[in-house]
Amino acid sequence: MRKILYVTTVSSTINSFLKPHIQDLVAQGYVVDVATNVTDDLDEEILGLGIKVFSVGFQRTPVSVKNLDACRQMRLIQKNERYDIVHVHTPVASFVTRFALRKDKDLKILYTCHGFHFYKGGPAISWLLFYPAEKLAARWTDVLITINSEDYAVARGFKLRCGGKACKIYGVGIEKVKYILKDFDKSGCRGKLGLSDDDFVILVLAELNKNKNHIQLIRAMSFLKGRYPDIKAVFAGCGPLETEIKGNIKALGLEKNVMMVGWRCDVKELINLSDVVGLFSKREGLGKCLLEAMVCGKSIMATNTRGPREFIEEGAEGILFDIDDVEATAKAIEKIYASAKFNVMSEKNVAEATNKYLLENVLAQLNSVYEGLCIEE
Template sequence: MKILYVTTISNTVNAFLIPHIKMLIEDDNQVDVAFSIKQEPALTLKQSDCNIHNIDFNRSPLNLSNIKAYKQLKELIKEGQYDLVHTHTPVASVITRLVCKNLRDIKVFYTAHGFHFFKNASYKAWLLFYPIEKWLSKYTDTLITINKEDYETVQEKNFKMKKVSHVHGVGVDLKQIEKQTVSQKKYYREKYSYSESSFIIFFAAELNNNKHQDLLIHAVDKVKDIIPNIKVIFAGKGPLEKDYKNEVNALGLGQYVDFLGYCEEVNDFLVLSDLVVATSRREGLPVNILEALAVGLPIIATDVRGHNELVKNGKNGFLVDVEDEKRLAGSIIEIYNDKKMASKFGEAGQKIVKKYSLDNVLMELRNVYGG
C-alpha cells in the first residue's frame, strides 16, 4: 500500500509519528510525508526511503498561503497515486480532506489530537470548529480519536465518517523511559546542580496561553513561604516566554523558578523531580503527563479533557479547575507534606500508563489499518 502522511509542520512527525511510519514501512508499505518544513525532518525518514514533500501550510487557518498549500497538496496526491492519506493536525487535516473529497479511489484517515470543541469549551469554539469538523467527517473514511471524550462526542453528535476508532494516544516508549530511583534522582540533581533538599516541580510544554504556565507561577507565589525550598523548572520555549519571565521577576520569584528553554533531556529532569504539574486550558492526550506517569511521579493537572483521562483525582494525583490557583497551591502543599501519598500516586501512575505504551498503540493502529 502507498500511504501519504500529512501534517501542518514537520515538528509533529518528528515528535510523535516516526514510530508509526516505521511500523508501516516494516509492514511493506511505501510511506511518504508532506508538511511545511520548520524543523529538519528526522534522519529516520531519509534513511527509510520516504519521499519528503514541502507544502506551504500555515498554522493560522486564515493565512492566504494555505491556498497555495491546497494546490500543492492536490497536485501531489493526484500524481502520487496513493492508496491512503493519513492526516494529522487541524489545518493540514481540513485542507487534506477538501483535496480528497472527490477522489474516490483514496482512503482518508484523520487522527484528531483533541478537537477545539469539548465539554466546557467556549461557545465560540463550538460555533467555529464544530460545524467544520462535522461537515468534513463525511469525507473521512476512518476518524481516529486519542481520548475517550472525543470518541464519545463524534458518536453522540452523529458525525458522518465511515468508521471511528479510539487509539490510546501516540504511544510512549516505556522501554526508553528511565524510572525514578533514589540513586538516579540524586545523580541527576548533582549533574544539573540542584540541591538534594529542594522540592522540585517540573513542567515541560510550549510557553503559550493554552499551557497556562502563569497559573503555576502564581501558585508558587502562594506557597513559597510554606515551602521555602520549592523550585519550579519550566522546559520549553514559546510566544509567552518573555511575558512569563517578566511575571516571575515582578513577583520576586527568580530564586524559585528556572526556565530551561528547549530541552532534549526531559527524562533526566523528570527523574530528578518530585512532582509534575500541567495547567493547560485544553488538551488531547498529553505526552508530558504520560512520560511523568511512566517515570513514577505524582501529577497535579487542570481538570480538562485528556488530563482527566490520565489523572485520577486522589489516586495518582490531583485535578484542579483551570483558574483555581488557590487549589493548585493547596495541592502542591499536600503532596509536599505527605511523601507516602506522593509515592503511592507514583506507583498508581505507572500502572495506568501501561495501556498508553507505544507497543500497545502500534498494535491498535495495525488493527485500524487492517480494518
C-alpha cells in the same frame, strides 16, 4: 505495497509524536512519506527510512490565505504520487488536506484528532469556528480516530463517508523502556540545572503558549515561595509567550523559584530528576508527558480537562484542579510536597494506570485500523 502519506501542520508533530508510528509501518512493508510545513528539521531516524518529505505551506492560523496554496500543493502531491491512504493530524492541515482530496474516491483518508479545539466549557469562538469545520470535514473522512472519551462521543455524532467510522485509541503510545533509566545520576543532573538534592521539583513539559497556561503555576508559586523556598518549578519548552512568561516570573519575584530551560532533548532525564510533573492546560487532548511521568513512578497534577481526567485517579497517582484555580493549585502542590504517599507510585499502580497507553498496544490498535477494523470501547 501500499503507500501512506502522513500529514501534519508543522514538522515538530512528526518528531514528537508520530515517529514510532511511521517506523512501525515501514517495518511492515508500507511505503510512508510525509507532508508538512518543515519548521524544524525532521528526525534523522525518520529520514534514514528513505521517506520522501514534501514541504507544504500549512499555517497554524486557520484563515491564512497561505492555506489555499497548501490545498493546491496537496492536490498536486496526490496527483503525482497516488497514495492509497492519507493519514492527517492536527486541525488545520487535516481540514485543508481533506478538503483538497475529498473527491478522490480511490483514496482512504484517516484523521487522528489529538484533541478537538472545541470542548465542554470551552470558549464560544472555538465552537463557532472549529465545530462546524470538523463536522463538515468528517464527511470527507473514512476513519476518524480520537484519543479521549469526550472527543469520541462527539465524533460518533458526525456523519462520515459512506462506510466510515469513528474509533478511539489510547493516545500516541508511551515507550516505557526509554524512560526507566538505570544508574541514573539524579544529583548530577539536578546540579547541572542549579537544583539541589533537597529541592522539590515541579516539571512542566509544554510549549510556551496561551493554552498551556503556565501562568496558573506561576501564580501558585508566588503563594508558596515564602513558606517553601525549596519548591522549584522547571519549564521546559519554547514558544510565543516566552518573553511574557519571563516577565511574569520577574514581576512576582520568582527568579529563584521558577526556571525556564528552553527546548530540551533530555526529557527522560528531566522527568527522572523531578518530583512531580504538571500540566495546567486549558485544553488537553490526553497529556503524553503525564503518562511518561507515571511510567517513571512520578506523581502528577493537572487541570481537570478531558485528557488528564481520562487516566488520573484522584488521590491515587495525582491531583486534578480547575482551570485558573490558583488557590487549589497551590494546595495541590503543598499536599504532594507534604505527603510521602504521593512521592512514589508502586509498580502495580503504574502498570494498572498506564499499560493500555504503552506504544505496543497503541500500534496494535492502529494496525487494526489500517486493516479496516476500528477499535471501540
